[in-house]
Amino acid sequence: MKREDNIFINLDLILIILYLLLVGFGWMNIYSASSIGDAPEILDFSTKYGKQLLWIGLSLPLIGFILLFNANFYDRFSGVLYLVSLFSLVGLFIFGKKINGAVSWYSFGGFSIQPAEFAKVFTALALAKLMSDRNYNLNLIKNQIKTFVIIFTPAFLVALQPDMGSVLIYFTFFFVLNREGLTLIYIVLGVLAILLFLLIIYFGVKSVLIAVFSIITFFVIYRLRVDKQFLRFNGLKILFFYGLVGVYILMSGFVFNNVFKQHHRDRFDILLGKSIDNKNIGYNSYQSELTIGSGGFLGKGFLQGDRTKGNFVPEQHTDYIFSTVGEEWGFVGSSIVIILFILLLLRIVYLSENSANKFTRIYGYGVASILFFHLVVNVGMVIGLLPTVGIPLPFFSYGGSSLWSFTILLFIFIRLNAHKSYDL
Numbered sequence: 001m002k003r004e005d006n007i008f009i010n011l012d013l014i015l016i017i018l019y020l021l022l023v024g025f026g027w028m029n030i031y032s033a034s035s036i037g038d039a040p041e042i043l044d045f046s047t048k049y050g051k052q053l054l055w056i057g058l059s060l061p062l063i064g065f066i067l068l069f070n071a072n073f074y075d076r077f078s079g080v081l082y083l084v085s086l087f088s089l090v091g092l093f094i095f096g097k098k099i100n101g102a103v104s105w106y107s108f109g110g111f112s113i114q115p116a117e118f119a120k121v122f123t124a125l126a127l128a129k130l131m132s133d134r135n136y137n138l139n140l141i142k143n144q145i146k147t148f149v150i151i152f153t154p155a156f157l158v159a160l161q162p163d164m165g166s167v168l169i170y171f172t173f174f175f176v177l178n179r180e181g182l183t184l185i186y187i188v189l190g191v192l193a194i195l196l197f198l199l200i201i202y203f204g205v206k207s208v209l210i211a212v213f214s215i216i217t218f219f220v221i222y223r224l225r226v227d228k229q230f231l232r233f234n235g236l237k238i239l240f241f242y243g244l245v246g247v248y249i250l251m252s253g254f255v256f257n258n259v260f261k262q263h264h265r266d267r268f269d270i271l272l273g274k275s276i277d278n279k280n281i282g283y284n285s286y287q288s289e290l291t292i293g294s295g296g297f298l299g300k301g302f303l304q305g306d307r308t309k310g311n312f313v314p315e316q317h318t319d320y321i322f323s324t325v326g327e328e329w330g331f332v333g334s335s336i337v338i339i340l341f342i343l344l345l346l347r348i349v350y351l352s353e354n355s356a357n358k359f360t361r362i363y364g365y366g367v368a369s370i371l372f373f374h375l376v377v378n379v380g381m382v383i384g385l386l387p388t389v390g391i392p393l394p395f396f397s398y399g400g401s402s403l404w405s406f407t408i409l410l411f412i413f414i415r416l417n418a419h420k421s422y423d424l
Helices: 013-034 048-068 071-076 078-095 115-131 141-159 164-179 185-203 205-226 230-259 262-271 283-293 321-353 358-382 400-418
Strands: 097-099 102-108 111-113
Touching: 013 048, 013 321, 013 400, 048 400, 071 078, 071 115, 071 358, 071 400, 078 102, 078 115, 078 141, 102 115, 111 400, 115 141, 115 164, 115 358, 115 400, 141 164, 164 185, 164 358, 185 205, 185 230, 185 262, 205 230, 230 262, 283 321, 283 358, 321 358, 321 400, 358 400
Parallel strands: none
Antiparallel strands: 097 102, 102 111
């Protein structure tokens, strides 16, 4: 067998070990959160921990299948994979099953698949394909438009389900764009837009509109005192800016009050301290915080979490799995989990930066951005710093779609990185 044909050559063992540690520790916490009794049967596939173990087992041939393809395959067929993911999202509106108010799943017997989880993987591939073209210049407006179309087409389809938590994932690609030369102003404007949106929720449209227009007006008056010709050369730009900001504020208020559902509005109100509700919409977050806090420094021990066993946190094995870590493994165990994720992210970024291939580098940053966002939002949600948006913790949260999508996401990068010298 030739060296370049051996799929085990140059595979990054550090990433593989970190993956196995996270998946293994994740399963242990799913086992604790969903088992009943002192010594439940591990191989009981009718249970959630049993099904998760089955999905973990099936991940092994999935990994082999991913590594089987030459790295060039992912470059050449990234567009096809992206289109397939879009068709799978469109197909939900015909063949999908409605669960918890969202048409986000295909059901096959006792199993369900969430295509949105896989769409983000193939969007990262398509983005890497577009931006790695030798003639691609991100500073050109036409190329920026192409890039935004690739990112926000699946985001729009996911929003129609609706699954607003998954929509947020696509904004992480702006970190990739910034790494490849897109001006930082886009990220700055995005952060300001989010802050403005939160102010609108807290103070109301009218108050924010008056405050922002006053700030802009004071700025214009100040500039006029310094430069008498300021309005002559910038008048139209200022009027356009007034209009743009005004439209954004009005539209944000309309979306929050008329598009968001009541439970979404309630979650933002609780997050911003406008209301306290520990029995209804805020129950999950409140119980999650209590559960994590009860673990103390060292935790209560594996399978010893009384709040976990008492089902105080609904659906604790999915989005709130980190609360089990906090209760049974304490501050030390929670810190170890966070450190493992940080090591994984740093390793991906390091390998991406040191890749001689642009396609691998861009895709690697896409992988790191997606994992980072999932980690921050999920942990922030579980400890009460962010509203509940239904974003799983990578490799930890229960679910085959989540586990397989993150496995595919990571091991495609491992395969690309293994071929350090392949030529596109």
